[in-house]
Amino acid sequence: MRRQLHTDVGRHRSESSLLLATWNIRDFDANKFGHGRRLPESLHYIAEIISAFDLVAIQEVNRDLRGLHKVMGLLGGAWDYIVTDTTEGRSGNEERMAFVYDRRKVLFRNLAGEIVLPRPHKIVVPRGGTVAETDEDELQFARTPFVVAFQAGWFKFNLCTVHIYYGADYGDRLQRRISEIGKLAQFFDRRQRKEKEDYVLLGDFNIVSPAHATMQSLEAEGFVIPEHLKREKTNLKGDKHYDQIALKVREKRLEVGASGVLQFEKSVFRNNDFTAYFDQMPADKRDHHYRGSKQGQPRTEREQREYYRDEWRTWQLSDHLPMWVELKVDFTNDYLKSLMPGRTPLAD
Template sequence: MPVYSSLRIRENDAGHIKAWKKRTAEKLLLLRAALDTHIADASGEESAERACERNGRQWLRLATWNIREFDTLKYGGRLKESLYFIAEIISHFDIVALQEVREDLACLQSVVQFLGQHEWDYIATDVTEGSSGNRERMVFIYQKNRVRFTSIAGEVMLDKGDLVTDSSGLCFRDASGLKVEFPEGVTLLPSGDVPVIKRKGKVLLEDDLVIPLPAGTRIVLPEGSSLVLPGGTQLPVENGQVALDAASHQAWSPHALVRPPYDLLSGIGLQFARSPFLVTFQAGWLKFILCTVHIYYGTGKEGLARRNEEIRKLTRFLSRRAESEHDSDAENFFFVLGDFNIVGKKHVTWESLHSNGFRVPEQLQKIPAGSNAARDKAYDQIAFWQPTAAGHPGTTFIDVGNAGIFDYFKYVFRWGDDDHDGEDERYYAEKTKTHKLAYKEWRTYQMSDHLPMWIELRTDFGTDYLSAVSASD
C-alpha cells in the first residue's frame, strides 16, 4: 500500500497547501475505489472457489503501461499529485512493465518511495541511443513479497541475418533513374496477377513488387559508388608497382565489393529502435520470462513497414529462445508485453504479433476498446508463447484469469462527459495557459496517453501437484 505521509495536514500549512492536500487525498480515495471496483468487476460471474483463491492472493497481476515521457520537463514536468496517482495505480498490480521512462530517474524513484522502498523495487535498462530510441529506458517495477527477480536480465540484440529491414530488403536507387540493359527477348512481369489499385485515374502497385533480374542484366552504377577490395586481397604487380586498372581486373575482381552511395540505400539492416528488455522472474510456483518492448512507430508506408518488421522479427527471435528454454525447462514460460503500436485487431501488425507461436489471451482480445487514451487503438498488448506440442508435461502451466484496461481519466484529470461541471479543467487552467497547451493534451503529460493493461496469472499449483501425486500408481 502506498505511503502518503507527506499529505498529512500540518498546523503551519498555508491555506492553499491544505486545500491541495485535501483535494489530492480525495482524488486518491476516488482512484483507489475505482481500481478496486474495476478489478473486481473484471471477474464477472466466476465461481465462488475461484473468487476465494483470488482473495487468497494465489494469482499474480501482471500489467504493462507506457507512461508518456516519464519524466520530461516538457510543459513543466509532472505535478506531485500526478506521481501520487501513478503510484496508486501501480500499487494495484504485482509487476508492471513500464515504457518511455527517460534518462532522469528522479520521478520513478519518487514513485517507488511512495510505494514503499522496502516492499517495491525496479530493474531498468540504460537509455537507448539514437533519434528513434528517444533516450528511453525499459523498466520492470515489482512488489518484492509477490515476485522474485531470478538474476537474469538483458537486452535483445538481433543476429546479422535477422536485422530489421523494410519490406523491399537492401536496395539502392539512382535519383536520375536506373540505367538498365536487359538481355533481348526478356519479359520482366512475373506470371500471375499483379496486385494493383486505381487512384485518380492511375493504376498503382498495391504493395512492393519484387522481380528477379535475368542473367546478363547490366546496370550502370550511380555516381558516388565505390569499389572496395577487402584486406588480404592479392594484388597484381607490374614493374614493382601495384597495377589496379581495367586490364588487371581479372586478378582482383573475384574479391571486390561494390558500395553504392549510402544516401541511395534503403532497407539497411537495423537493430530495434528501442532495445527490448528481457528479465526472469518467479512468483509462487510460476517461473516466467518477461520481454517488454516499445516498437518503432514511424509514419507513412515505410514507417508502418518497419513497425511491422520489428514485431515480426521480435516474435521470431523470442520463439526460438522460448523453444530452447522449453526444451530444457518446460515450466519456464515466455511473455512479451508493452507498446507494440498495433493499429488494430484486424491489422497486419496484430497478425505479426500472433506469429511464431505467440498469442494474446482471449480475456484481452474480448475487450472492445483500445489501450490508448482515445480508446481506439490496440497499441499495448500482452502475449505469451505456447509450445507446439499439445498439453503440458510439467506441474505448472499458463492459466490466465481476469484481465482489463483501466481508464484513470474518468477519475483524475477528467474531461468532457467524465467532468460534467468542468471542475478538473478549471483547476488546472493556469497550468495549461502557462504552457499554451490544450488541457486534454496537457493531461497526457501528467499521466499518459496510454492506459495500463493487465492480466492475472495463477501462481499456486499445489493442489494440482498433490492431486497428481495421490493419483499416481
C-alpha cells in the same frame, strides 16, 4: 481513484494469482516538450495505480530517473525495480524500460538482458528505404526490448517489455514496425524451442488493429493474446490498440483470469476538471497555439479545454492506459496429485 482501482482491479487480487500490467507512461519524467513537469499529485496517482498490481512493465522512462525514484519512494520498501540504460539514436529517443514489482509476490530470478538480433535475423527494410541509416538495409530494434526472468507462485517465466518503432501508418516505416514485431516473436519462438522456457511479451507494440498485419506478426509465432484484451483500445482517446500482453507458455497449468484496461480518466484529470487545473498549465501553451497554421494565435476557451484534455493531462499521467491481466499461478493441488504412487513429481 482508490474506489475505481478496487472495483476494476483490486477485487481480483489473491495469494494464488499474479496481477501483471503494462503501461506506457508518457515521457516519464521529463519536460522536453515544455508542458510542465508532473505535479506531486500526479506522481501519487501513478504510484497508486502501480500499487494495484504485482508487476508492471513501464515504457518511456526518461534518462532522468528522479520521477521513477519518487514513485518508488511512494510505493514503499516492499517494492523494487529493474531498469535499462537509455537507448541511443534518434529512434531510441533516450528512453528506458523498467519493471516495477512487489517483492512480496514476485521473485527476480537474477537474469536480465536486452535483445540483440543475430545477423541472419536482423530487421530488413526495402533496399534504399528512408527509415534510418542502416547497415546494408538491416537494422536492430529502435528501442531495445528488455527481458527479465521472474517467478510468481509456482510460475517461472521470462517477461519481455517492448516499445516498438512507430514511424508512420504507411510505406517503409510501417513495414519496419511490422518487421520489428515479427522478428521479436520469431526470436522468442526459436529461444523457446531450445530452452523450453515460458515467455510473456508486453508493452507498446503500436498495433494498428486486431486484424492488421502488426497484430498478425505477433500471433504468427504462437503468441496468444487473451481475446478480451485484443479488443481493448489502450490510448486515452480510445481509438488505438497500441498496447498488448501476449503469452507463449508451455506451462499447461497456467490459467488466465480477469483482464482489462484501466480508464483512470474516470477518476482523476477528468474532462470536467479543466477549471481546477487551469493555473497549473503552462500559460504560453494553454493560451496560444504553439504549432500548425494557428501558431501564435490566442486559443478560445473551447480550444483551451481541448489543450487540457488532449495534451496537458497526458503529460501528467499518460496518453496510454494501463493494460493488465490476472494469471493464476498456484499449482499446489497439481503438485500434491503428482506425489501419488506411479506419478512423476512436478518438483523435487
